[in-house]
Amino acid sequence: xxxxxxxxxxxxxxxxxxxxxLMGGVSAGFLKLxxxxxxxxxxxxxxxxxxxxVGIITVYVYKKFGKGAHGGNNLIIDSVHKETHVPLRMxxxxxxxxILTHLTxxxxxxxxxxxxxxxxxxxxxxxxxxxxxxxxxxxIMAGIxxxxxxxxxxxxxxxxxxxxxxxxxxxxxxxxxxxxxxxxIANYVTRLLGVSHTAYVIKAVPSLSLYNIIVxxxxxxxxxxxxxxxxxxxxxxxxxxxKVIKNYILRALLGSLIVLAVMFTFNAVKxxxxxxxxxxxxxxxxxxxxxxxxxxxxxxxxLGTGFQGGEVTPLFDIGxxxxxxxxxxxxxxxxxLAALGxxxxxxxxxxxxxxxxxxxxxxxxxxxxxxxxxxxxxSYYISGHNGIYSSQVxxxxxxxxxxxxxxxxLEAVGNTSIIGCIIAKLNEKKNKL
Numbered sequence: 001x002x003x004x005x006x007x008x009x010x011x012x013x014x015x016x017x018x019x020x021x022l023m024g025g026v027s028a029g030f031l032k033l034x035x036x037x038x039x040x041x042x043x044x045x046x047x048x049x050x051x052x053x054v055g056i057i058t059v060y061v062y063k064k065f066g067k068g069a070h071g072g073n074n075l076i077i078d079s080v081h082k083e084t085h086v087p088l089r090m091x092x093x094x095x096x097x098x099i100l101t102h103l104t105x106x107x108x109x110x111x112x113x114x115x116x117x118x119x120x121x122x123x124x125x126x127x128x129x130x131x132x133x134x135x136x137x138x139x140i141m142a143g144i145x146x147x148x149x150x151x152x153x154x155x156x157x158x159x160x161x162x163x164x165x166x167x168x169x170x171x172x173x174x175x176x177x178x179x180x181x182x183x184x185i186a187n188y189v190t191r192l193l194g195v196s197h198t199a200y201v202i203k204a205v206p207s208l209s210l211y212n213i214i215v216x217x218x219x220x221x222x223x224x225x226x227x228x229x230x231x232x233x234x235x236x237x238x239x240x241x242x243k244v245i246k247n248y249i250l251r252a253l254l255g256s257l258i259v260l261a262v263m264f265t266f267n268a269v270k271x272x273x274x275x276x277x278x279x280x281x282x283x284x285x286x287x288x289x290x291x292x293x294x295x296x297x298x299x300x301x302x303l304g305t306g307f308q309g310g311e312v313t314p315l316f317d318i319g320x321x322x323x324x325x326x327x328x329x330x331x332x333x334x335x336x337l338a339a340l341g342x343x344x345x346x347x348x349x350x351x352x353x354x355x356x357x358x359x360x361x362x363x364x365x366x367x368x369x370x371x372x373x374x375x376x377x378x379s380y381y382i383s384g385h386n387g388i389y390s391s392q393v394x395x396x397x398x399x400x401x402x403x404x405x406x407x408x409x410l411e412a413v414g415n416t417s418i419i420g421c422i423i424a425k426l427n428e429k430k431n432k433l
Contacts, residue, residue, distance in 0.1 A: 012135050015125045016142050020182040023118045023146035024189025031195050037103040038273050048105035052256035058097045059252040059306045069093050074391035076119030080137045080166045091120040097308035105272035107298035108309020118147025141175040142182035149183030150190040153197030154362045158183035160355040168351045169396025203335045205367045219326050220375040224382025227348035231388045237304030255305030268294045278317040282324030285334030292322040311388045319345030339364045340375040348383035
């Protein structure tokens with residue numbers, strides 16, 4: 001019996017190592033190619049005109065050949081909860097079409113691609129070596145960690161993200177060791193292959209005065225509202241398009257044209273792609289009030305249309321620029337508020353508060369930990385039961401007065417905290433009768 005357990009553990013750890021190595025190599029290639037196509041796009045602005053073509057090809061390929069691959073990160077989360085089948089082609093599709101999205105100016109990120117690939121590869125490794133359900137779900141979480149940690153150069157944060165992404169209100173401690181191993185190895189391999197990540201610095205951390213604490217609390221409330229707005233808007237737009245326009249090709253064409261129309265109407269071409277210049281602007285206190293608004297709008301329109309890419313980097317952009325704007329307005333070090341905005345808008349939209357705090361520590365150091373905690377927890381609470389990952393399962397409700405949501409997914413409760421909570425509460429009372 002003991003030998004059998006040792007063998008199982010050895011296989012799981014070996015597959016964790018393999019996952020980390022594979023994902024590190026994939027992330028390195030992905031990031032280098034992403035940088036390359038971004039340079040090409042910036043030097044050849046006419047490529048933006050091809051965005052509708054890429055949109056149509058993307059939805060056509062996923063519709064005809066995807067076999068469920070359109071589920072993206074939600075499919076990865078489902079595979080943790082229910083052993084849902086994850087087609088290997090999802091890794092290839094998301095890689096290729098994310099690159100094409102960025103080449104033609106779509107406003108999207110990169111985390112979604114890395115997490116999907118990490119989750120897909122670990123899924124297939126688990127299936128091939130016939131892992132038991134418990135071990136396979138741990139390996140999938142390790143794959144998630146490897147993808148996130150290597151694509152952002154934040155292995156500690158990646159480890160927590162893999163443990164926290166699939167649930168709301170729960171950290172999967174049973175996956176801690178594999179998640180840490182996979183994330184750190186993947187990040188090491190990515191760096192070994194010549195990939196570096198931009199560092200952002202909080203120029204000065206002010207004291208915990210009453211004024212500063214009040215400002216951070218109010219800013220965290222704004223971050224929570226924006227994260228909530230981002231998540232709800234993407235889901236709402238997807239639902240609207242699917243109900244109003246039944247033909248998926250026409251839907252992609254119209255959505256792409258709307259993205260282009262917004263770009264040229266508001267002179268917003270500079271918000272295409274990753275737009276990481278917005279993070280620098282936020283940290284330097286050089287933000288225009290419309291920067292986070294236009295980035296949010298373009299990202300929602302891009303992802304809501306069906307383009308591939310992640311949400312996290314755009315959330316970083318929106319949060320950092322919004323935080324820098326608040327810092328400029330209230331005369332507090334903009335780089336501090338930019339850092340808090342960067343981690344909090346992402347964290348509350350992803351429903352990962354501990355990951356949020358770890359991200360602050362890993363990216364900006366330990367001096368501002370009290371501010372990270374305040375911003376992360378308040379924004380998490382304010383965002384309600386909404387999020388960018390509709391397959392997340394609510395393990396612990398954000399509000400003690402609402403217990404009927406436990407065990408349900410965000411999609412099941414409608415991704416709207418007010419209506420969803422009322423329905424859940426009514427169902428709970430009905431079941432007790």
